[in-house]
Amino acid sequence: MSIGIxxxxxxxxxxxxRWATEGCLNIPTRFLWHETRDLSGLEAVVLPGGFSYGDYLRCGAIARFAPVLESIIDYVDKGGKVLGICNGFQVLTELGLLPGALTRNQNLNFICEDVSLKVGSTRTKWLNAKECGDLIKLPIAHGEGRYQCSTDTLKLLQDEERIALSYVSNPNGSVADIAGITNLKGNVFGLMPHPERACDPLTGSIDGRSILLSLIS
Amino acid sequence: MPSFKAQVLVSLRPSVLDPAGEATKSAANRLGIQGLESLRIGKSIEIQIHAPNEQEARRRIELLSDRLLANPVIEDWTLEMKPLPSNRVE
Known part of the structure; x- marks a missing residue:
């Protein structure tokens, strides 16, 4: 059972x-170059943080057309798990696998700090090791993490228990303090915080472990 | 085949907060520019395209604008297009 990044x-x-999944959690991991279409044998796929294709035009706008993402649509339809972290979350919204959009932080700063997050839904396996209302600590590092969506979409997210994580103290102006959401089926999870940076006690928190472990549970 | 010059203007939808625009507006105030009621920042994309006719050129650029240049969740776009004199590249 392995995962792809x-x-x-x-x-x-x-x-x-990869350092977190393979090094800290012993999950067999392989890299998937953006031009591949082969997702065979993968229990889950991670879209990592960064600046895909320079984030030109809009964050995630160009990545959306990568060959690997054409395969991901099909993969998700068949129930495959996809975790989008930071830029990966932005790509998932551009791709339409998650609703809404991530826009420039309200205070215009690139924010790099540990934040407290409240678990808003344990409906999906991503956070079912937690209880609703539990607080976890994860780092954020983004300039464009202000989640935006229409009021109709927000109501849908709330009604369908899809707001997985919300900020305790909203750092970027996101609608309804949203830090992470899932799709309806629950196999796609996008979040701005970085669970992979919270997997070793030396880095201050191990609250990211349960999220990454759910890639193979 | 005729060429056309198009300009796509991408703007944030009115309901979306534009912090960069707000910051620029504050700077305009500091510069002493008076009377600014709102300031919102968008993008202008200039395109040259050849196509059998204007209708087809427009169809292609509308598709491009819808699918790539603008994100309909947060942005609106408008298109202006004019034919270019033949064999002229600007």
Whole structure:
């Protein structure tokens, strides 16, 4: 049982994720170059953080057309798990696998800090090791993490228990303090915080472990 | 085949907050520019395209604008197009 990490030109958290999954959690991991279409034998796929294709035009707008992502649509339809972290979350919204969009932080700063997050839904396996209302600590590092969606979409996300994580103290102006959401089926999860940077006690928190472990559970 | 010059203007939808525009507006105030009621920042994309006719050129650029240049969740776009004199590249 292994997982894949997509590598776009400009990804810069691909190795961090592998360090966490393989090094900290013993999950067999392979890299998926953005031009591949072969997702065979993968339990889950991670879209890592970074600046895919330079994030020109809009974050994630160009990555959306990568060959590997054509395969991912089909993979998700068949129930495959996809975790989008930071830039990966932006790509998932551009791709339409998750609703809404990530826009420039309200205060215009690139924010790099540990944040407290509240678990808003344990409906999916990504966070079912937690209880609703639990607090976890994960690092964020983004300039464009302000989640935006229409009021109709927000209501849908709330009604369908798809807001997996929300900020305790909203750092970027996201609608309804949203930090991470899932699709309806629950096999796609996008979040701005970086669970892979919270897998070793030396880096301050191991709250990211359960999220990455759910890639193979 | 005739060439056309197109300009696609991408702007944030009115409901979407534009922090960069707000910051620029504050700077305009500091510069002493008076009377600014709103300032919103968008993108202008200039395109040259050859196509059998204007209708086809327009169809292609509308598709491009819808699918790539703008994100309909947060952005609107408008298109202006004019024919270019033949064999002229600007």
């Amino acid at each position: 997509v590598v776009f030109p400009g990804s810069n958290c691909d190795r961090d994720v």
